[in-house]
Amino acid sequence: MRNQARRISRTLLLMAALLLAGCASVTYAPMAPPRAPTDPNLVAANELAQRYPTLRGPERAQATQEIEQLLSTVPDQALTDFAAALPPGDPMYAHAGRVLQARGLPLPRPFDLGALWAVHAGNRPPADHDGYRPPTRLGVLLPLSGGLATAAAPVRDGLLAGYYGERRARPEIVFYDTAGGAGAAYERAVAEGADYVLGPLGQDEVAALLARPDRLQVPVLALNRAGDGAPAGSFSFALAPEDDGVAAADYLLARNVRQVLVLNGGDDNARRSVDAFRQRLEAGGGTVSDMLVVTGETPADMTEAMRNAMLKEDGAQAVFLALRVAQARTIAPQLVAAGFATRPRIGTSQLYSSGRADQDSVLDGIVFPTERWAAAGVAGLPMASTVASSLPTARGPAARLFAFGYDAWLLTAFMERLVTGSEAELRGATGLLRIDGEGNIVRTPSWATFTGGHVVPIADR
Structure with missing residues (x-):
């Protein structure tokens, strides 16, 4: 552990060196009840969406595909109007919103994640003008030793790059090794005062932690897909195939x-x-x-x-x-x-x-x-070539995990902005980050091609 502490300390120093370069009354008219849809595909999608919360596993995935297929034929304005008329908490809104996002259209209102965010926010100070509202003590669950330590190192270093690149008040950050079990690491983080937990990284670790029968005392941003039945207050971010x-x-x-x-x-x-x-x-x-x-x-x-x-x-x-x-x-x-x-x-x-x-x-x-960081650069983070020249965990294939770690920090600090905004997004290192109606971070990457054997970015459209 002493050697691990020295390695993290050296990483912190290197990250720091790289990153130092009148009142008015308002009345509301009662809302008219929404008109029943007439488009048969919209009707069928809505009926299936009402059953969606009871489904699990393959049935849930199949229902998602069927709903999106049905909605693919619904015109933009008709889908927007229908979604806008849905009451808060209606399971159809998450599906309609996801299709609107895929078409590049704004949501009529934010997703119904207010209750989740209330758990996340806890007793944090108010958000800054740009939505910056980090936790007060952040526990990070990563496999710092064992077989997955090689994959965890660039994630850790990317996280620290974002952390030390922020000049405003930052949370205390403590790393916990999940080599002995993600559940034990989580319990230790909570016992030591973490009000927010980032991780774990492995898919099996995430599934086991989020399936705990006692649920979670402190909310989690998992670094892999959470799957069905994730508890309220948990979101997920992944670099998945x-x-x-x-x-x-x-x-x-x-x-x-x-x-x-x-x-x-x-x-x-x-x-x-x-x-x-x-x-x-x-x-x-x-x-x-x-x-x-x-x-x-x-x-x-x-x-x-x-x-x-x-x-x-x-x-x-x-x-x-x-x-x-x-x-x-x-x-x-x-x-x-x-x-x-x-x-x-x-x-x-x-x-x-x-x-x-x-x-x-x-x-x-x-x-x-490809990653936005490699293709076009990211405000607040040195160019990929500059970081790679000084830090082994930001070179080659590891650069993708470094960018992932950087974005994990952004999400812990700016989650309120994503949850409460109908057109909110973060311009992260891995891509353009948004949130869907089930608490998953949706990532739109940048694009590149090969020219003369060299990677050349393609301008985002």
Whole structure:
């Protein structure tokens, strides 16, 4: 533990060095009762949404997809008007709001998270003009030792970068090692006075902590998806493969692409991103026209199968590559030979640059989601190249986790802004951050492509 304390102390010093560069009466007319919807898809979606709170697991996920598919045909104004007329607490509002957000439209009112926020805010001082309202003592649950310590280190350092970059009053921050169990770390943080807990990081740790029969004395911002039945007062923020799939589907739907060939790398990350991609694409009126499974690091030639997927009736207008970078290097020339060179080719965040332009040049033209920090920079945080030159935990693939940690700090400090605003967002290091009706942080990434083997940002639209 003494060595761990020295390492954290050195990190704190390095972070500091990098970051020092009359009264009026108002009356309200009674609101008219909302008119019953006439659109049959809106009626069906509303009926399903009323049953949604009782569903769990696969049934809940299937209901979400069906509701979004039904709402995909409802015009913008009709959906906005219907959502605006829903009473507070109606389960339909979370679904309608999520679809409006995906279309880039404002919410008629904030999501119904006021009760959750009341638990979060506790006895904090009032918010500043920009919404800054951090906790008074922050307990951070991370695996500081053991097998996950390597992944936790960049998250910790990114969090500290945000913490020391803030000049206003900051909370006391204490790190707790979850190697001995997230539940024990949480109890210790609470016993020592934490009024807010950030973490844990592992999916199993999050599920176990949030499923505690005694629930939570102090609210939690989990650093992974919370799943069904998360207790009131807990929110979640994650860098999940599903995010890549949703982002890719939204990117293509915004460009009127409806028929997509999917190349599935076959591992768990690929499966999760593909499932999310398919659900989001179908909810937006598109379809996966073909799916090819790519196996091994040097897959066999699939040019003919890809060409057939494009040339058939209602063939693929674009391709989604849920592949590791080594697989993508083999497949990319085959896509060009199959005729996809002038059609959208969208990858996942696994297509990070190796720094070897001679190898990555075959990926030229493929678009993939990336962090805002790397693509365009973030106010209050030095450029990614500057931090990487001094801090190993901000280099290469670890830079994504560093940005994630930075955004975790932003969320602890500015959650009130997201919860109470109908158009509220945070311009974080990982992307544009919003909140959905179930307390999940929704992340819109920036985009990049390869040119001459080098990663080149694409201007956000």
